[in-house]
Amino acid sequence: MDDTTETGTPEHLSPDAERERRWRLAVGADGAQSSALSSEDRRLSAALNALYGDGEDKGQDSRKRRGGLGRSAPRVAEWMGDIRSFFPQQVVQIIQKDAFERLDLKQMLMEPEFLKAIEADVNLVADLISLRNVMPSKTKDLARGLIADIVAKLIERLERKTAEAIRGALDKSRRTNRPRQRDIDWRRTIQANLRHYQPEHKTVVPEKLVGFMRKQRRLVDLDEVVLCVDQSGSMASSVVYASIFAAVMASLPVVKTKLVCFDTAIVDLTDDLADPVEVLFGVQLGGGTDINQAVAYCTDRIERPTKSHLILITDLYEGGTGKEMLRRLAALVRSGVNVIVLLALTDQGRPAYDASMAGLVAGLGVPVFTCTPDLFPEVMAAALRRDDIVAFLAGADIKVVQADE
Template sequence: MSHDPDALAQRSRRWQMALGAEDDTAPLSKQDLQISSALDALYGEESGKPRKGGFGSSAPKVSKWLGDIREYFPSPVVQVIQKDAFQKLGLKQMMLQPEFLEGLEADVHLVADLISLRSVMPEKTIDTAREVVARVVAQLMEHLERKTAEAIRGSIDRSKRSFNPRFNDIDWSRTIQANLRHYQHKHKTIVPEKLIGFQRRQRRLVDLDEVTLCVDQSGSMATSVVYSSIFAAVMASLPVVKTRLICFDTSIIDLTEYLADPVKVLFGVQLGGGTDKAVAYYQDKIEAPSKSHLILITDLCEGGDAPALIARIAELKGEGVNVITLLALSDDGRPYYDPTLAAKVASLGVPVFACTPDQFLDLMATALRREDVLNWAANEDIKTIRAEAGAPGDTL
């Protein structure tokens, strides 16, 4: 038996977390207490002590607990815990109750929870879950569709003028200057006789910019997966860009052909964690690098070949692909990521940061105009990764 102090302390920590024992001489950290609490909610009674707080019929408690176990445990362990939860805590019965599902808050966290649970759901429950996911997606689509279209739609050629412009293409400054003589003093306004606007370019399919969202499906990226899938579906409906969606964990799933059905897309993701192979897959699909934009959405906790990933990103940059790395696409705050690998990616001149869904719209508009993304991020007060090493697990 080892008498190493660190080994003994680690053994003591594991027993405290397993048994829920309190030891003032070796107190658990805040994160260890949260892990212990998450386990206690499910396994507390088996350890011979009363559970500190079950779920009852509380939707918020269930949602928080599901999020906690995804954060604290690797994917294979999460699958075991979720299966136990369905059997021991009656989550299956709760999910089958329409009134319970109606009481759940309709947001991306709910969608992520239902998607992550689907592998242990019976078919009838999956049907119910699909209905809830469809409702949430419809609400998010309604909110994001108009704003996305406004930010990204149509490539306007500002070098040419039109005297019969669409309303959104009117150049108000030139129109006002050209119609000053028509000012109506009585009404204190200008009644323009001639409208001046920007002429839209008629772009062929082969001339369109191509945007690829390459999304990490690891558990920590759950809400980013949901938002990315919905944005991809919205962008795919716009005639001004070609959109591709690639999701990856231990395998690669190209969901581009399903973008017309966001619910089907979400039920096609795995929520499991190798970025290198996904980037290699994307690299083989590129037709026109100078018109291609790769939005790599990942925590960069690379389980594959990190040096190969860096080499591939460098190759893409050298070919003219506009590469941007998002450590998170969510409203959740500071992302968990590998700062060492993030700094190496940043050293290639690739912008690396996290952003919210609302910021993502402006980001895409900036990227499609090939403007300085780092300058845009600075104006948005977004902290970006610098090309220097850090410690694993840092947060922005």
């Protein structure tokens, strides 16, 4: 066994030898047999060269760098195992994304061996959804189980925060001496119990609690949230997150939640919200975009405009009638609907979007911005309170699109 550290770096290398090692790793395959590289280093070099090395096919454009993993699912699974052993999860996901783009590994998603080896994330869910109709039955069952695992992890991450942010707005005009812990008004509680101050402990021991009484809301009084989500290919991760949030919100008795996905067709998934995995399998990723048609569909299903919130999640690249879409959005705003446009709901960087259309939508008085999944519950809570969303976002250091002059 080579004398190496846990990271595969040889111990006791001189500075010159360490520089050579790093150079050989950067160069790739030609240096893979160098004595400066340990066995772990050579595995790392081979794993990266498989994806990023120069192609050997003479028919390829020599300017294109391309490796190869062959068409064998076990070979790809072994390669993914090596990548996971060398890099942290975030880097693995970047390499995995590069592999999809460079080597057309989407075909490999139909192989059970590959699905067992791959690092699961939101982007993988989108890829599996887009391929579900061409998967063999055995692979489809495995894909559904993998999606269910990812969804469960995302719900665990997001559900509590969403529930706490949205569940029953507090009625601060009414008070109770038996509040729930999160409804305690600590300032008034301390004020009411100052006579119970304990000098030896330097604290107040409250004899009674003062808190806010929750609103008792009837079904007909509930705010209605319509998540209208662009399911064109560029919005894949947003669709996954929006579907999960819709399922979480639908489980809360304090709001009525609807989920509508669209490209050039419209899929109303509201009736499936009890099962987020079923919701995702109802999504049709890809295709064009007709935002105007989707806004028209949602408008027809809004019963009480002043109690309704339309969250339109789209990059605003309109394939339908842009002027008509703007007219519909303006009419919704005038009727009292709280309209918000999210250009993306994603953990990743700044998305591409139609800047001209975004400026026109912002000119209607509609907040237009990008949102991370972790911030979304707070955005929804602010929307339900009818807070000034632009001011709220400024406090969170989130930039909004400015209206066109």
